[in-house]
Amino acid sequence: GAVVSQHPSWVICKSGTSVKIECRSLDFQATTMFWYRQFPKQSLMLMATSNEGSKATYEQGVEKDKFLINHASLTLSTLTVTSAHPEDSSFYICSARWAGYQETQYFGPGTRLLVL
Amino acid sequence: GESVGLHLPTLSVQEGDNSIINCAYSNSASDYFIWYKQESGKGPQFIIDIRSNMDKRQGQRVTVLLNKTVKHLSLQIAATQPGDSAVYFCAETVSGYSTLTFGKGTMLLVSP
Numbered sequence: 001g002a003v004v005s006q007h008p009s010w011v012i013c014k015s016g017t018s019v020k021i022e023c024r025s026l027d028f029q030a031t032t033m034f035w036y037r038q039f040p041k042q043s044l045m046l047m048a049t050s051n052e053g054s055k056a057t058y059e060q061g062v063e064k065d066k067f068l069i070n071h072a073s074l075t076l077s078t079l080t081v082t083s084a085h086p087e088d089s090s091f092y093i094c095s096a097r098w099a100g101y102q103e104t105q106y107f108g109p110g111t112r113l114l115v116l
Numbered sequence: 117g118e119s120v121g122l123h124l125p126t127l128s129v130q131e132g133d134n135s136i137i138n139c140a141y142s143n144s145a146s147d148y149f150i151w152y153k154q155e156s157g158k159g160p161q162f163i164i165d166i167r168s169n170m171d172k173r174q175g176q177r178v179t180v181l182l183n184k185t186v187k188h189l190s191l192q193i194a195a196t197q198p199g200d201s202a203v204y205f206c207a208e209t210v211s212g213y214s215t216l217t218f219g220k221g222t223m224l225l226v227s228p
Contacts, residue, residue, distance in 0.1 A: 042124075042220075042221075043205060043218045043220050043221050049214060093159045107152070107161070109159045110159045
């Protein structure tokens, strides 16, 4: 149980284009989903917290107009990197938390983004 | 042995040894802790958790110890196997507060 998927697993795009990453909870309803960014050999950096049906809460320093988050249902959240630039290249990971067990987050497999 | 590199501390052990990975957490109000394992190119995988009303919790081949006095958490892995090679992160949170705070991580390298 508590399986989270992400799609795509990797993406290469040209600078200036937008990229959408999907995060799905497959066997549970996720009241809250989180989006992280991770650079090589570093820890996870929380970008934003997303609650179903409401606006995402962004961490300090994360541009909400650049990283658009939509959490339209209890099983799906999307992160759109708008007008991507090479410095946006990174490993993006989502996690989900279910109502029955409030604190534990279950992570997706991650999406590697490379912006050329 | 254990070494601290520029970014990620590394613990190198032989297969069959017991491994101990340490974590110093930052918030004295934190009352829930999780250990995650992250293999290269994958997302973190839940290993074991512990609440602050406990000092020790055991799982399959893993034990987590919590010392609230010195704000220290450890993960013990018994009979370490090559498949245990990964980066291990501790995470802390305060119950009712939604976000997790992750530690810097430790890379575990297991030699056959």
